Amino acid sequence: MRPAADAEVDVGIRIYALAARLYPICRSITGEGVRKTLQVLGQQIDLTQHEVPTGTPVLDWTVPQEWNIRGGYIKDASGRKVVDFADHNLHVLGYSAPVHRTMPLSELKAHIYTLPDQPDLIPYRTSYYSEQWGFCMTHNRFLAMEDGEYEVMIDSQKADGHLTYGEYVHKGETDRDVLLSAHICHPSLANDNCSGLALLACLAKAMRGRKTRYNYRFLFAPGTIGALIWLAHNEANAARIDHGLIVSCVGDGGGPNYKRSRRGDATIDKAMEYVLNREDRKGTIKDFSPYGYDERQYCSPGYNLPVGLFQRSAFGTFPQYHTSADNLDFIAPEHLASSYKMIMEAIDILELDWTPLNLFPKGEPQLGRRGLYSALGGDKSAGETAMAYLWVLNLADGQHSLLDIAERSGMAFSDIVRAAQLLRENDLLAEAA
Template sequence: MREEADALLRRLFPICRSITGEGVRQTLAILQEAVPFQVSEVPSGTVCYDWTVPDEWTIRDAYVAAPDGTRLIDFRKSNLHLVSYSEPIDKVMSFDELEPHLHSLPDLPRAIPYRTTYYKRDWGFCLSYEQLQQMDRRAKYHVVVDSGLAPGGLTYGEALIPGRSGREVLVSTYCCHPSMANDNLSGVVLWTLLLRELRSRPARHSYRFVILPETIGAIAYLARNEDRMKQVQGGFVITTAAGPGKVGFKASFRGNALVDRAVERTFAELKVDPVRYPFDISGSDERQYSTPGFRIPVVTISKDKFYEYDYYHTSLDDLDFISAGNLIDTLKLYLLSIENLELDLTYRSLNPHGEPMLGKRGLYPQTGGAIRQKAAGGPRSPRRDEEPTSEVGPGGELDAIRWLMFLSDGATTLLEIAEKTGLPMRQLFEVAERLRGQGLLESAADPSEGIG
């Protein structure tokens, strides 16, 4: 899977994407080769709550040339050189006329910044500060942006994995950034692999996957699917997933929703100590999904979260900055967190009056006295990526049996039991199913609070 992720990253990286246009369509078409999903269009001019889908942007070429014709700033060398959504221009001008349209970063002098002008008709170029300093301020420059703005459409993809619980989880990412690797090509590729992997597994909950341009795409999708989205109970926004830094976790606006707790349980079981970011109104499309009309609690697991790394929104966020291995590591965290949601079942004891006699069912050691005896070398609690022990010490199967029989009151969920005991969710589920087979537990109705 790592090789496939790397190949997708390299194939998709050169494409010039924006909030509309062929770059998004080309990207989605490539992703559909890896996993099928539906692609839809929202026409320009469509009113989506307080927003309107803009005209579609087409870009063919752009450059700033010296008097001898040498291209000093060339869109063909880096699509970040052009401010996204720049309107057409073909004009010779002085440096003084050109300078207000140039963007650079003195504090990161080798980097080309990423800039946009989606909702204001304008044009501009981005270049490194080093390159800016080398320009002749006395020269005339030929400025060309061969672009078009005309009615078209905003393109997005979606897929629904149906479940049986009646509950739905959102998995969203955005596909509108040009050649930047962590933000958010990493999220685009992870979203694709996650969709394919979940499709191969039985699903208790339903999973709504959406891939769309950030902000306007999310708002358009909400407007088109308002009734359905009001039924979604929690979700994930997948972004900045493959950087070299520590794992990060941005909490939902609630902070303790089931999606928050499912992720935190994954961290606890794997002994991962992430950089924790409380919900903030600045961010990605969690800002849209969690607004008062929807209030979907949405979380993000990241590797070098947006805003937090020096190369954010610059040309230095390239394929050398990220790795497919980091992306797959983050994918595994999402898969384990989703598994926690899937396994969060509720059981009821069929032997609630005193402890059941485990020995006659082969669930208790025949020789007593060694349970929890330190000198007997009781095992530690297993990590999530290890096989749970069947021994009788702390964290072993006997502990799981006793806790499940003690806490299975028809209301306490497996996630709550895992949080109270520190036992792995997978171990608790497997032991609970064994106890159900022994006639000691029965499945209870799912908890009423839902995923949110």
């Protein structure tokens, strides 16, 4: 058996490889790109693919028409392609209307998006709910365009169809759920969010072999509208979510960052804070704010679910964000592996956490008689093991979970769990009702 470190690297390599397969696919909030992505993810896990027809009312929204694109380019007067969708699928504005015309540069300019401050990068732009057409390109290429007539062609289609999303549930022993969700709507952006999709698919696969207390619900859905559809169609399931995590941008070396749920003191908030402060990770914990990914929907006041956001670099803060530089060079197996490890540690906490009740609450029970306490007295301290017993017994009043006890005592969660388990086996603890 190889050391754990190698196993971790292996996970990172597998996630990276999967992300690399997803990267070239042109995704949007609907269309063949989403289906193709779910097909790739479905090779890892037994995904359920949901298709929701155009026009379906969803809370305050309506499922839009399905968008698909075959190609697009700008040609100059000499017939040379200035930009070509075939080169990079960021080149065409997401949800762009079709167009095929010739027009002077002066008119074309209004349809071109660039990043003057990052002149070598192509920006990522979309227009889902407003009819527009457009191209995205590097600012330098744009500056090099000479006056004259250009042929613009976008071979896209918006038509009644479906919005597609994927779902996978790992069944646990109880009827309480953990939600893990990654947005599937971004095209060739490696960190945001091929990384999240690939990580969750690999994690779901790993969970298959594990007997868990919770059900683990994995969602691969387009941002905003996908979460809204799931929520609108899953009132009962939503009420079963005890903990949830939105996963995005988990492949770069920044952070880690965790944004708390709107509740601010949910168990997932405490668990992630614990995980992000272990092993010199020095993670950053931010309070909830209503901008970001689908935590916006899960934490809307009508749901207020205990769902936080896990990232490495926080969205909007790194220069590669929403540009062509968010490519496969920007993410790395070791970062994916460590992100995977942190999420798995949080899952371990959720699985192992319980609220103990001391069955001998009056005074300390005699631990020595049960072999749980050193026979020799007089040492300076009780030792770590004994301290874990003492902390658990003292706080086992039904008001403190093991995670609370770890937090309060400053001891490792795993030590607290082990102590609680041994105390329970010695009939000193029960699980609080």
